[in-house]
Amino acid sequence: MHPDSHEIYRQLIDKSLVGEALPDEARSLGVHLPTCASCREYLNLGTRAIAGLGGFSFVVNPELQAKVRLSLAQRSVQSEKWQLTRLRLVWTSIAALLLTAAGSAVDWECGRIASALLGAQPLLTLQDVIHFWVVPSSAFCLLIPVLLVLSSEGANRGTMNQKGRML
Numbered sequence: 001m002h003p004d005s006h007e008i009y010r011q012l013i014d015k016s017l018v019g020e021a022l023p024d025e026a027r028s029l030g031v032h033l034p035t036c037a038s039c040r041e042y043l044n045l046g047t048r049a050i051a052g053l054g055g056f057s058f059v060v061n062p063e064l065q066a067k068v069r070l071s072l073a074q075r076s077v078q079s080e081k082w083q084l085t086r087l088r089l090v091w092t093s094i095a096a097l098l099l100t101a102a103g104s105a106v107d108w109e110c111g112r113i114a115s116a117l118l119g120a121q122p123l124l125t126l127q128d129v130i131h132f133w134v135v136p137s138s139a140f141c142l143l144i145p146v147l148l149v150l151s152s153e154g155a156n157r158g159t160m161n162q163k164g165r166m167l
Contacts, residue, residue, distance in 0.1 A: 006036070006038060006039060009029060009032050009036070009039045010039065010042050012025050012026075012028065012029045013029065013039065013042055013043050013046060014046065016029060017043075017046050017047065017050055085151075086148065089144065089145075089147070089148045089151075090148070092144055093141075093144040093145050093148065096140075096141045096144055097141050100137045100138055100140075100141040103133070103137060104129075104133060104134045104137065104138075107129050107133045107134075108126065108129055108134075111125045111126055111128065111129040112125070112126065
C-alpha cells in the first residue's frame with residue numbers, strides 16, 4: 001500500500017485507542033487491519049503502550065496546585081489591570097494631542113494679534129510662538145506614548161516573587 005494510506009490508518013488507530021474514532025472510521029480500520037501486517041503491528045504496540053501506562057499513578061501536591069491556581073489568577077488580574085491602564089494611556093495621549101493642537105492654534109492667533117498691536121514683525125512673533133509653545137508642548141505630548149511603550153516592556157518582563165523567580 002501507499003505510505004500515505006498507512007499514515008492515515010495509523011492516525012485512525014491512534015484515535016481508536018483513545019476512543020475518539022467515528023463509526024465509519026472504525027469500520028474502515030476493521031477492513032484494513034486484516035490485510036496489513038504493518039498497521040496490525042502498530043495497533044499492537046499502541047495497545048501495549050497504553051496498557052503499560054495503566055500502572056502509573058500521578059499524585060499532585062494540593063499545595064502546589066493551589067499555588068499554581070493563585071498565580072494564574074493573579075496574572076489574569078494583572079493582565080486585566082494592564083489592559084485598562086493601557087487604554088487610559090491611549091485616551092490620555094489622544095486628549096493631550098488634541099489639547100496641544102488647540103492650544104497651539106490659540107497661541108498662534110494670539111501671537112499674530114499681539115504682533116499687530118505692538119507693531120512687531122509677525123514672522124518673529126510666530127517664530128517665538130513655535131519655539132516657546134508649539135515645540136515644547138508637542139514634545140510633552142509625545143512623551144505619553146513613549147511612556148506607554150516603556151511601561152509595556154516592563155509589564156512583559158513579568159514580576160518577581162520573593163525568591164527571585166518569575167511569576
